[in-house]
Amino acid sequence: MCWLFKHRVRKVKFPDLRSSDVTLGCVQHSYSRSSLYQNTGNFFIGIGPILSGNIVLIGSMYILLPEIFSNFSDQMSVFTCNPLLNLSIIDSVTLFVTGLAASLFEPANLSDINF
Numbered sequence: 210m211c212w213l214f215k216h217r218v219r220k221v222k223f224p225d226l227r228s229s230d231v232t233l234g235c236v237q238h239s240y241s242r243s244s245l246y247q248n249t250g251n252f253f254i255g256i257g258p259i260l261s262g263n264i265v266l267i268g269s270m271y272i273l274l275p276e277i278f279s280n281f282s283d284q285m286s287v288f289t290c291n292p293l294l295n296l297s298i299i300d301s302v303t304l305f306v307t308g309l310a311a312s313l314f315e316p317a318n319l320s321d322i323n324f
Contacts, residue, residue: 210257214250216240273323280312 211218220237238254240247270278284305318324 210250210254211236211238214240214247214253216247216250216254277312281309284308
């Protein structure tokens with residue numbers, strides 16, 4: 210995200226689980242405070258790990274567990290087409306998460322090397 214928004218990357222620290230520091234990793238960068246484009250980039254740099262983490266998880270599911278990905282896609286399409294499902298938001302999200310967990314943690318998955 211830093212390169213996309215033309216920030217200068219000063220230092221990259223990759224995760225080090227042996228370190229006594231609680232920070233898993235970070236990127237030190239600088240930018241022009243007068244540039245609206247680069248200031249806007251700070252938001253996307255901040256949410257970048259969240260977005261990229263989800264993309265990796267969903268992509269891994271697509272490649273390694275295509276049947277579960279299909280169930281996930283079906284549940285997402287129902288949820289996005291009608292997010293309320295005549296229920297409250299909390300009930301809808303709970304229904305979605307329990308359906309996804311049920312497809313992920315089936316006993317048959319324990320014998321699948323991809324799982």
